[in-house]
Amino acid sequence: MAVEESYKKNNWFQQLKAGLDKSRTRVAGAITDTFSKRKLDQGALGELEAILIQGDLGVSMASKLSNFIGSMRFDTEVSDVEIRRILSEEIESILTPIARPIQLKPANCPHVILVCGVNGSGKTTTIGKLAFKWRTEGKAVALVAADTFRAAAVDQLEIWAERSGCSIISGKPGADPAGLVFNALEKTHADKTDILIVDTAGRLQNRKDLMDELEKIVRVIKKINPDAPHDTILVLDATIGQNTINQVEIFKEAVNISGLVLTKLDGSAKGGVVVALAEKFKLPVHAVGIGEGIEDLQPFHPRGFCQSLLGLDIGD
Amino acid sequence: MFQSLSSALEAISEKLEKRSAIKKADVDHEIEKIKTALLDADVAIQVVDSFAEKIKAGSIGQEVLRSVTPGQMIIKVVYDQLVELLGGEEKHELNFNAAPPVSIVLAGLQGSGKTTTAAKLANRITQLHKKKVLMASLDVYRPAAQQQLQQLGKKIDVNVLDPIFGEKPTAISSRAIKAGRIEGYDVVILDTAGRLHVDETLMTELQDVCHYVNPTETLLVVDSMTGQDAVNLASEFNDKIELSGIALTRVDGDARGGAALSMRAITGKPIKFLGVGESVGDLDTFDAKRVASSILGMGDIVGLVEKAETVVNQEEAEKTTKKLLKGQFTLDDMAKQLGQVKKMGNLEGLINMLPGAKKIKPKLLEANVNEQGIARQEAIIKSMTIAERRNPKILNGSRRRRIAKGSGTTVQDVNRLLKQYKQMLLMVKKAGKKGMKGLFDMTGMPPGELIPPRFN
Numbered sequence: 001m002a003v004e005e006s007y008k009k010n011n012w013f014q015q016l017k018a019g020l021d022k023s024r025t026r027v028a029g030a031i032t033d034t035f036s037k038r039k040l041d042q043g044a045l046g047e048l049e050a051i052l053i054q055g056d057l058g059v060s061m062a063s064k065l066s067n068f069i070g071s072m073r074f075d076t077e078v079s080d081v082e083i084r085r086i087l088s089e090e091i092e093s094i095l096t097p098i099a100r101p102i103q104l105k106p107a108n109c110p111h112v113i114l115v116c117g118v119n120g121s122g123k124t125t126t127i128g129k130l131a132f133k134w135r136t137e138g139k140a141v142a143l144v145a146a147d148t149f150r151a152a153a154v155d156q157l158e159i160w161a162e163r164s165g166c167s168i169i170s171g172k173p174g175a176d177p178a179g180l181v182f183n184a185l186e187k188t189h190a191d192k193t194d195i196l197i198v199d200t201a202g203r204l205q206n207r208k209d210l211m212d213e214l215e216k217i218v219r220v221i222k223k224i225n226p227d228a229p230h231d232t233i234l235v236l237d238a239t240i241g242q243n244t245i246n247q248v249e250i251f252k253e254a255v256n257i258s259g260l261v262l263t264k265l266d267g268s269a270k271g272g273v274v275v276a277l278a279e280k281f282k283l284p285v286h287a288v289g290i291g292e293g294i295e296d297l298q299p300f301h302p303r304g305f306c307q308s309l310l311g312l313d314i315g316d
Numbered sequence: 317m318f319q320s321l322s323s324a325l326e327a328i329s330e331k332l333e334k335r336s337a338i339k340k341a342d343v344d345h346e347i348e349k350i351k352t353a354l355l356d357a358d359v360a361i362q363v364v365d366s367f368a369e370k371i372k373a374g375s376i377g378q379e380v381l382r383s384v385t386p387g388q389m390i391i392k393v394v395y396d397q398l399v400e401l402l403g404g405e406e407k408h409e410l411n412f413n414a415a416p417p418v419s420i421v422l423a424g425l426q427g428s429g430k431t432t433t434a435a436k437l438a439n440r441i442t443q444l445h446k447k448k449v450l451m452a453s454l455d456v457y458r459p460a461a462q463q464q465l466q467q468l469g470k471k472i473d474v475n476v477l478d479p480i481f482g483e484k485p486t487a488i489s490s491r492a493i494k495a496g497r498i499e500g501y502d503v504v505i506l507d508t509a510g511r512l513h514v515d516e517t518l519m520t521e522l523q524d525v526c527h528y529v530n531p532t533e534t535l536l537v538v539d540s541m542t543g544q545d546a547v548n549l550a551s552e553f554n555d556k557i558e559l560s561g562i563a564l565t566r567v568d569g570d571a572r573g574g575a576a577l578s579m580r581a582i583t584g585k586p587i588k589f590l591g592v593g594e595s596v597g598d599l600d601t602f603d604a605k606r607v608a609s610s611i612l613g614m615g616d617i618v619g620l621v622e623k624a625e626t627v628v629n630q631e632e633a634e635k636t637t638k639k640l641l642k643g644q645f646t647l648d649d650m651a652k653q654l655g656q657v658k659k660m661g662n663l664e665g666l667i668n669m670l671p672g673a674k675k676i677k678p679k680l681l682e683a684n685v686n687e688q689g690i691a692r693q694e695a696i697i698k699s700m701t702i703a704e705r706r707n708p709k710i711l712n713g714s715r716r717r718r719i720a721k722g723s724g725t726t727v728q729d730v731n732r733l734l735k736q737y738k739q740m741l742l743m744v745k746k747a748g749k750k751g752m753k754g755l756f757d758m759t760g761m762p763p764g765e766l767i768p769p770r771f772n
Contacts, residue, residue: 050361056543059355119566119594120427120539128459149594151471152464159459206570239425241358241543243571264426267512269545292426292457 030054031080031310040078045070048083055272055309058242061279065090081312088306091275095302100284102231102259104134110142110188110196112221112228116214116255117235118247119202122263122289124153126235127199128160129289129297139194141166144184146177146217147201157199163294167193177201177213178220185224198229205250218255231258233286238264238271245273248281262300263289270309338378338389347372350394357611359574360547363581370397391612398608402580407601408561408588410441414532417450417496417504421529422563423522423553424537426510429565429591431461433537434507435468436591436599437563442474447502452477452492454485454525455509465507472596475501485509489525506531513552526557535588537563538575546575547582554583565591567607568598576607645741647705651697654690695723696733708734 030051045066052062068090069083104111113130117123124147131141143161145168147153154170161168169184181198188196200217203210221228234257236244251257265271265288274285285300306312347368354364375393412418420437422430431453438449451469453476455461462479469476477492489506496504506529511518526534536553538546553559562583564576567590576587587602636649697705699722704711711719711734720727 053355053361054544056545059352118541118569120429122427125458150464151467152460155463156458156460163459204566204569206568237427237539237541239543239545239549240539240541241546241571241575242356243358243541243569246570264512266514267425267545268514268548269543273543 031084040069040083052272055270056241057272058245058276061272061276084310084312088310088312091309092302092306094275094278095285095300095305098278098282098284099300099302100259100286101299102130102233102286104139104195105230106194108227108230110185110193111230112185112196112198112225113231113233114198114200114218114221114229114255115233115235116200116251116257117202118204118237119150121202121235121237121240122261123147123202123235124156124160124199125292126261126263126287126289126297127157127197128164129294130287131160131166131195131197132164132294133297134195135164135166140192141195141197142184142188142193143168144181144196144198145170146181146198148173148175148177148180149201153199153201178216181217182220182224185221185228189224205247211250211254214251215254231286232256233259233261234283235261235263236273238262238274238288239267239269240273242273242276245276245280248277248283252281252283257283259284259286261285261287261289261297266290266296271305272309274305338375340372340376343372343375343390346390350390354574354611357572357574358541358543358546358578359611360544360578360582362547363578366581367397367401367577395608395612398577398611399604401577402604402607403586403602404604406586406604408586409601410437410445410588411532411560412445412447412503417493417501418533419493419496419529419531420503420505420533420535421508421526421531421557422506422535422537423508423557424510425512425539425549426458428510428537428539430510430537431455431464431468431507432594433535433563433565433589433591433599434465434505435472435474435596437589438469438474438503438505439472439596440599441503442472448500449474449503449505450477450492450496450499450501451475451505451507452488453479453507454488455507456483456485456488457509461507461509468596485521486524486528489529493529513549513556519552519556523556531560533560534558535561535563536579536585537565538579540564540567540573540575540590541569541571542575544578546578550579550583550585554585559583559585561586561588563587563589563591564602564607567600567610568592572612573607573610577611647697647700647708647737650737650740651694651705654694654697658687658690658694692723692725692729693733693736696720696725696730699723708737 031048048069049062049066052065053059057065065087069086072086102113115123115127127143131143134141141164143157143166145154145157147157148171154173158168158170169180169187171180171183177200184196184198198217198221200214201210203214205211218229218232232255234248234251236247240247248257248260260274260277260283262271262274262285271288277283278285287297288300288305290296290298350371351364351368354367355361359367371390371394374397375390378389378393410418410420422434422437424430434451438451441447441449451465451474453462453465455465466476466479477488477495479488480491483491485508492504492506495501506525508522508525509518511522513519534557536550536559538549542549550559550562562576562579562585564573564587567573579585580587587607590600590602590606592598592600632652636652639645639649696719699719700711704715704719711730716727716730720730723730
């Protein structure tokens with residue numbers, strides 16, 4: 001895949017490693033403290049579980065993983081590096097099946113991508129980065145500013161459209177987003193745009209009215225093209241805790257989410273909730289956001305993620 | 317997924333069924349479940365551990381109130397500790413105690429809700445405190461961030477400093493303060509760019525701004541859905557710019573919001589405001605009780621326990637219990653109970669406080685468990701003679717007609733009440749042997765029965 005090749009392995013590792021550096025040291029350091037001092041007993045396993053919980057993996061995932069380590073029956077004292085390596089491999093095996101970039105189909109003209117999520121998760125920024133990536137690959141990309149609610153949301157998307165060199169379709173503040181999307185679809189069908197990305201307003205998943213509005217957008221899209229949206233992406237903030245699971249559950253039920261993007265992974269947040277998500281929903285993780293720059297969106301790389309998380313030397 | 321606290325509670329209830337006080341072994345055994353529930357609510361693990369110790373100390377030896385189960389009692393202890401840790405009854409207003417213009421700096425991660433909070437605060441200060449406010453956006457990074465603040469300012473009729481292209485955040489802040497002073501503003505709100513606490517360059521920039529401005533209020537704006545990293549985030553910001561408080565956003569979501577507890581515990585800084593919606597008016601002052609209930613995530617069982625505490629007369633309850641154990645339960649006792657239920661207030665509100673309320677509510681409403689229904693039932697009993705109340709068997713057709721007339725109801729209503737009484741009597745006799753499981757058993761109640769307070 002051209003996309004993956006364009007992100008050289010080392011480059012990706014380094015960026016992610018730098019991004020996860022703080023958390024890496026914290027989790028790795030904690031594990032080292034736990035296991036270099038004594039044998040793998042109940043107490044040590046409990047501490048291991050606590051370390052994983054601190055990585056936002058959630059209680060059930062953390063206890064599952066620590067039980068897994070506990071069941072390994074090490075004869076002799078086990079080194080902390082060994083523990084980290086085993087854990088990393090185990091987590092990687094959970095994540096590998098879900099690391100999958102968006103598959104564009106040229107036959108879909110346009111390939112419609114609906115982007116949704118709670119407020120402040122990073123939808124517009126992610127769209128800007130995606131648009132840039134596809135523009136550099138020579139695709140014709142159009143954006144729809146379907147967030148007609150938040151102040152200056154349209155202006156924000158306009159700037160991203162300008163930066164990435166794609167067209168934008170927008171309406172008046174407060175306009176019906178579904179109507180806007182309808183017009184955008186008709187227009188992009190006519191002028192043979194390759195990709196149409198719909199930026200929706202942020203909505204908390206427990207706001208029934210707003211979730212209904214999102215469902216309506218999908219219904220309207222289907223009126224023009226029953227196969228669309230071809231991708232329905234939920235943008236998740238890596239600093240958010242266990243509520244992420246609620247978000248995926250409810251958005252999935254409303255608009256049949258087809259994939260995830262994890263943002264703000266450049267902080268000390270570990271985004272460990274993605275492990276729990278992988279197990280529960282098996283939804284692909286298309287990309288991770290690791291900064292505010294236009295190129296700071298990378299494919300999700302399970303090995304790099306796990307090794308960084310557990311402080312193993314990249315490239316092991 | 318997030319129901320673990322309710323299930324923990326039910327397990328505790330069953331185990332502690334017949335205890336009159338909570339013992340150490342009980343608590344030791346169940347505390348893990350409470351810890352798990354707190355972790356699921358995103359309370360930081362360091363905070364959970366120390367918190368658990370307090371709960372142990374606080375619940376051992378607690379006498380169990382008659383009207384609630386021991387499990388509910390432990391939850392009450394957890395809740396009380398939560399409220400205390402979150403700052404108890406204390407209310408925090410903004411500090412205007414400085415030479416004008418009073419400056420307020422808002423800081424936080426990207427997407428935490430700073431700009432919206434800035435507008436909400438400006439709106440509150442102009443409306444409530446009648447002060448003249450100037451807002452300025454120091455966000456030169458996120459596209460259209462400055463436009464966003466300007467548009468919001470226009471909406472609430474609060475002036476926003478005109479941005480100058482290419483101006484640095486420190487320069488903007490100095491221009492804002494100067495404008496505030498010269499143009500006679502009482503308050504200047506500075507909305508900073510979102511930044512990760514591990515981004516040294518941007519954290520230094522923020523320090524520079526605060527160093528220059530010397531803000532009266534430095535508020536950290538944090539998403540209530542934040543995970544375990546809330547601890548690092550809050551302590552980093554606090555180390556760098558000495559916070560005066562925290563504004564918690566998206567409290568209207570369905571997150572349990574344990575981050576609030578972590579941040580309060582780690583920084584010791586008060587949570588001052590809660591963002592509770594998308595409109596400019598949706599800003600509440602902090603309420604520890606509300607946040608504690610949300611962290612517990614199980615309906616407002618605590619409110620229910622508190623209500624029961626104030627309403628149910630212990631002595632009266634014990635007398636009734638003794639009678640019940642002998643299988644004596646008269647219509648007079650029923651009337652007293654109806655009175656207690658009524659005293660606990662708005663019944664629908666009461667039902668809403670229960671875990672699983674959604675499921676039982678229609679059932680209860682169908683069974684006529686509402687204020688009017690209860691008032692009618694009370695009237696029926698009051699229209700009976702003392703002899704009739706003690707011995708309902710003598711109620712023949714003509715007596716029933718008289719009672720219906722006297723209470724302004726129909727004979728069918730009287731019959732229904734007598735049937736309910738019989739069912740209760742039956743239940744009471746059964747319960748006399750086993751002990752009632754308290755309010756939770758309501759879910760399993762057949763329609764047509766009333767909510768009995770707990771007798772055991």
